[in-house]
Amino acid sequence: MVVTLDDTKRLAIASKLADMKELQNLLIANEEMFISASTDNDIKQRFRDMLEDDRKNLGILDTIMVQYGVKAGPREVISQMVQKVQEMMQGNKLNLFEKVFQHELLKHQQVMSGLIIHKAAQVVGADIEAAITPLNTINFENRAHQEQLKGVLEILGVLELTGQEAQQGIWARVQDAVAALTGVAGSIMTQSSDKGDMNLQDVLRMDHQKVRVLFAEIEGSQDAQKRQEFFGQLYKDLRAHALAEDDIAYPAVRGKYPESDLQELYKEQDSWLPILDQLRSMDLMSEQFMNIIRQLRDSVEDHVRQEENTFFAALRDNFSSSQLEQLASRFKAKKSQIQDEMAAMK
Secondary structure (H helix, E strand, O other): OOOOOOOHHHHHHHHHHHHHHHHHHHHHHHHHHHHHHOOOHHHHHHHHHHHHHHHHHHHHHHHHHHHHOOOOOOOHHHHHHHHHHHHHHHOOOOOHHHHHHHHHHHHHHHHHHHHHHHHHHHHHOHHHHHHHOOHHHHHHHHHHHHHHHHHHHHHHHHHHHHOOOOOOOHHHHHHHHHHHHHHHHOHHHHHOHHHOOOOHHHHHHHHHHHHHHHHHHHHHOOOHHHHHHHHHHHHHHHHHHHHHHHHHHHHHOEOOEOHHHHHHHHHHHHHHHHHHHHHHOOOOOOHHHHHHHHHHHHHHHHHHHHHHHHHHHHHHHHOOHHHHHHHHHHHHHHHHHHHHHHHHOO
């Protein structure tokens, strides 16, 4: 039985993530324009802070999309909407208040998209929840931005209508609202590694956790369609992870990690690829399939333990934070390329 993964629910989530990325680029362009157009120093600084967050969140979205492992482009209606908003923002028919008002609506759209993806993941599969966990950080920051934008709109609106500055106290109220949101976010805001750039260990650890969840989903499902769905995702994720590590992660530590241990890591991962192809052609509900899945799971777990104990230590000891972040970027790019190649071969 040849397993492919064109599950409509997973593709719909992938498309929604692509929509979010399209809007994220628009938010960044808007904020760059607002900084230039604003004359109030407080407002300028708030847009600078938002811009810093949104540039970082664009990187988080890229990470999530690679971790998710299902490729889709933005919907045409979203691309058309973005083009129209860009024209509106670049034109002179709207004043600054009206442009910021439209921007706040886009922030609301981004918040709701993130929340819907999170809730959809809970329905479709735990492996999706594992892949999109960093989306929580984006969701909470966008809610905080909404509160800040309300303060900006009050100041700009009063100035537009009266020619005078609004009464002081607006920013204090906004800060109280933002602080309350941060409190709700709790450890998600303060502990997520995606608060800054992710290093290679962070990205690999996310891969490991998602694969663990997929193995558990396969073993826990007695539904043929769901098992096919979960194995299809495991096939793609494990293959892309192994090939990207072979190409980016392992060569980076050559000479800094025992060669015999490195060769063992290569050998283990390379052994998974023919096993995955064998499983792909089997009856997924057979006991033989499940026996091989369990053996593969055990092999992957042993491999992960070695990586997270000794390989990660070699990375920490031999590379700076910025070098590890650069390796993470190269790993994600390679993994994304492999995902595209697999999608093209269907």
